[in-house]
Amino acid sequence: MRLIAAMSGGVDSAVAAARAVESGHEVVGVHLALSSNPQKYRSGARGCCTIEDSHDARRAADVIGIPFYTWDMAEEFHAGVVENFISEYAIGRTPNPCLRCNGKIKFAAVLDRARAMGFDGVVTGHYATTQEGSMGKTLHRAVDASKDQSYVLSVLSVEQIAGAIFPLGDTEKVDIRKEAAARGLAVAQKPDSHDICFVPSGDNAGWLRDRLGSEVGPILDQDGNKLGEHKGAYTYTIGQRKGLGITVPTSDGSPRFVLKIEPVTNTVVVGAHEDLAVSTMYGEKPIWCGPLLDATARRGFVQVRAHGQPLPCEYFFDGSLLVARLDEPIFGLATGQAMAIYDDDRVVGSATICETAQ
Amino acid sequence: MAIYLDHAATTPMVEACTQAVIRQLKVLGNPSSLHTFGRAARKELERAREIIARHVDCHPSEIIFTGSGTEADNTALKGLFWRGKAHGRNVVVISAIEHHAILDPAQWLTDHEGAEVILLDVDSNGLINLNQVRELLSHRADEIAVISVMSANNETGVIQPISEIVEIASDYGVAVHSDAVQSFGKVPLSFSKLGLTAMTLSGHKIGGPLGIGILVLRKGFDIPALLHGGGQERDIRSGTFNAPSIVGFATAVEEIFLDFVSHSLKVASLRVALESGIAAKMPDAYINGLSADRLPGIVNATFPGTESDTLLLLLDAEGVACSTGSACSAGVQRPSHVLLAMGHTDVSARSSLRFSIGPSNTAEDIAQTLKLLPAVLTRARAANLR
Numbered sequence: 001m002r003l004i005a006a007m008s009g010g011v012d013s014a015v016a017a018a019r020a021v022e023s024g025h026e027v028v029g030v031h032l033a034l035s036s037n038p039q040k041y042r043s044g045a046r047g048c049c050t051i052e053d054s055h056d057a058r059r060a061a062d063v064i065g066i067p068f069y070t071w072d073m074a075e076e077f078h079a080g081v082v083e084n085f086i087s088e089y090a091i092g093r094t095p096n097p098c099l100r101c102n103g104k105i106k107f108a109a110v111l112d113r114a115r116a117m118g119f120d121g122v123v124t125g126h127y128a129t130t131q132e133g134s135m136g137k138t139l140h141r142a143v144d145a146s147k148d149q150s151y152v153l154s155v156l157s158v159e160q161i162a163g164a165i166f167p168l169g170d171t172e173k174v175d176i177r178k179e180a181a182a183r184g185l186a187v188a189q190k191p192d193s194h195d196i197c198f199v200p201s202g203d204n205a206g207w208l209r210d211r212l213g214s215e216v217g218p219i220l221d222q223d224g225n226k227l228g229e230h231k232g233a234y235t236y237t238i239g240q241r242k243g244l245g246i247t248v249p250t251s252d253g254s255p256r257f258v259l260k261i262e263p264v265t266n267t268v269v270v271g272a273h274e275d276l277a278v279s280t281m282y283g284e285k286p287i288w289c290g291p292l293l294d295a296t297a298r299r300g301f302v303q304v305r306a307h308g309q310p311l312p313c314e315y316f317f318d319g320s321l322l323v324a325r326l327d328e329p330i331f332g333l334a335t336g337q338a339m340a341i342y343d344d345d346r347v348v349g350s351a352t353i354c355e356t357a358q
Numbered sequence: 359m360a361i362y363l364d365h366a367a368t369t370p371m372v373e374a375c376t377q378a379v380i381r382q383l384k385v386l387g388n389p390s391s392l393h394t395f396g397r398a399a400r401k402e403l404e405r406a407r408e409i410i411a412r413h414v415d416c417h418p419s420e421i422i423f424t425g426s427g428t429e430a431d432n433t434a435l436k437g438l439f440w441r442g443k444a445h446g447r448n449v450v451v452i453s454a455i456e457h458h459a460i461l462d463p464a465q466w467l468t469d470h471e472g473a474e475v476i477l478l479d480v481d482s483n484g485l486i487n488l489n490q491v492r493e494l495l496s497h498r499a500d501e502i503a504v505i506s507v508m509s510a511n512n513e514t515g516v517i518q519p520i521s522e523i524v525e526i527a528s529d530y531g532v533a534v535h536s537d538a539v540q541s542f543g544k545v546p547l548s549f550s551k552l553g554l555t556a557m558t559l560s561g562h563k564i565g566g567p568l569g570i571g572i573l574v575l576r577k578g579f580d581i582p583a584l585l586h587g588g589g590q591e592r593d594i595r596s597g598t599f600n601a602p603s604i605v606g607f608a609t610a611v612e613e614i615f616l617d618f619v620s621h622s623l624k625v626a627s628l629r630v631a632l633e634s635g636i637a638a639k640m641p642d643a644y645i646n647g648l649s650a651d652r653l654p655g656i657v658n659a660t661f662p663g664t665e666s667d668t669l670l671l672l673l674d675a676e677g678v679a680c681s682t683g684s685a686c687s688a689g690v691q692r693p694s695h696v697l698l699a700m701g702h703t704d705v706s707a708r709s710s711l712r713f714s715i716g717p718s719n720t721a722e723d724i725a726q727t728l729k730l731l732p733a734v735l736t737r738a739r740a741a742n743l744r
Contacts, residue, residue: 028671028675033690067671067674067675069667069670069671070667070690070691071667072667072690072691072692074690076743109743112741112743113668113741113743114741116737116740116741116742117668117671117672117737117738117740117741118672118737
């Protein structure tokens with residue numbers, strides 16, 4: 001096959017590209033430039049990370065021996081990922097931009113462009129596997145459970161999965177680093193990235209404050225009593241305990257947690273731990289990674305965080321919302337996160353959590 | 359078969375130059391040393407300077423060797439600005455289509471030295487407006503430290519009316535610099551006839567070595583240095599002489615002027631073939647700067663509905679090397695400031711490619727490129743998501 005290898009400049013995507021070449025594919029390396037920082041005369045100036053990452057990706061492509069180009073996806077990334085990130089926080093949700101990037105950029109804008117240019121698919125360094133079976137090509141968990149990234153890929157449609165190649169899913173991360181070193185790739189020991197790539201400081205709240213302002217609002221208990229003030233409801237996450245800035249203690253000294261974020265009134269509601277319990281979750285805008293679901297309740301697992309546990313549940317699709325009823329309640333579930341449904345290790349699909357119930 | 363159509367980026371070193379560089383690399387002696395070895399090296403270097411001066415039509419002492427065209431541009435712009443500033447002149451006038459080696463130092467002078475930079479507009483053919491120059495000088499001549507306008511543009515090949523600019527400026531005694539990196543060796547150029555204060559040249563654009571540039575600076579126009587040290591080159595550019603590259607540069611100059619007319623004619627005929635082929639096979643494509651005087655070897659074409667980085671990738675895969683203008687340090691393609699200044703939109707500027715032809719190209723290269731282009735364009739249009 002003719003493949004585009006999306007090369008971030010990290011170790012995983014470099015080894016993925018090398019493995020794709022070794023499997024006999026014709027591979028072209030592409031680094032995606034996702035942030036723009038226009039200046040008056042030279043509008044190409046970018047954050048230092050991008051320049052260094054783009055350099056690392058280029059050197060990896062040199063070592064592997066494949067052509068290398070940089071694609072400017074800054075506009076698409078801003079419109080599809082960054083703006084969504086801001087607007088989701090503005091309505092009191094906690095989005096996951098990595099899922100959004102996979103669904104809207106890497107396996108949408110890049111894959112579409114690659115296909116139109118005569119390529120068959122996109123190779124990435126994600127830890128996930130695919131299988132060909134009676135349901136066609138399906139998405140599954142990686143062998144290395146601690147690195148499994150099937151959750152952030154659960155937004156891929158059948159059509160997108162068809163064009164996705166994940167060469168690393170069968171290997172443990174430590175072995176990928178060893179393999180990178182053996183292949184002479186300079187990024188073998190490059191640290192993993194953790195922060196959100198467009199918030200290089202890692203200070204999410206500060207970054208959001210610059211864009212959403214810092215309007216003071218009340219922190220209330222569930223009876224509506226004012227306990228304190230905050231500077232922007234969006235800086236809180238459901239289930240958050242630390243840094244609430246409440247001076248009024250509870251009568252029994254028990255801690256308080258963020259229960260609700262109400263953006264319209266700019267209010268944060270706090271309460272006891274047991275009030276965080278969630279037994280049922282509802283997700284909107286579902287995406288199916290295989291056959292469509294119906295209203296028949298099935299047994300499986302739901303995962304609600306990138307490296308969260310698979311939670312045993314019963315799930316079904318009621319025609320508009322994806323519903324998961326947990327066997328055991330969990331505590332503190334933010335809307336805006338994705339709920340990914342698994343049938344054993346196969347990703348069934350996902351939806352954006354819009355409502356939860358005790 | 360690989361087809362190289364990016365000669366404006368860099369062009370093959372001519373064989374005689376390679377030999378001259380190798381020969382000089384083996385010669386021991388710092389040209390600044392006073393002993394026999396030093397004098398021998400210096401002799402070759404000065405001979406090279408005289409050869410180049412003859413073809414540039416300047417005095418040998420007006421040639422200052424630098425490490426690149428960019429360094430020569432920086433030295434000229436900053437140096438002439440500082441020279442002017444000492445006499446109360448604070449304005450730098452440049453065209454909107456200058457190379458970044460002029461644009462960026464101009465910006466730097468604004469940010470760090472309090473300079474006022476005035477950009478000269480260009481029309482849809484990429485030509486500056488002499489009336490704007492006249493107007494500007496009639497009002498603000500005594501504020502202007504330097505005017506810098508490139509001799510021919512690196513992206514479109516459009517040739518600017520340098521002698522007219524100098525004529526206007528000389529009435530007011532304003533210094534004029536011209537970046538002639540692209541035009542030297544391609545079209546006739548005489549430093550003394552143009553009457554310029556300063557001019558920039560580069561070795562590797564004419565078949566000479568990389569890493570050698572020239573600032574031609576009129577006698578008596580001494581400017582502050584960027585590099586201080588041993589006092590070489592009129593104390594304007596210190597640093598041990600790069601004798602092998604200087605000798606190589608001179609050899610390339612000799613070679614190019616040996617065959618100047620036939621090379622130019624050949625390159626120009628290939629350009630005409632490429633342009634008429636594009637017009638015939640791709641009717642919605644257009645050539646930028648079509649009605650202006652242009653260098654013989656540069657074709658800048660806009661292919662509506664495509665993105666140039668897609669075109670470049672697809673052509674590269676077919677063995678054709680061309681260019682999309684300048685990329686940023688992360689390698690991202692930006693819409694060309696040159697095309698934007700000519701009235702392009704972001705979208706149409708991003709749909710443009712530069713093919714630059716050199717003496718080593720053949721009619722078959724052009725025919726093969728024209729054969730590949732329609733299918734590449736179809737693919738690129740399909741891949742254009744914007």
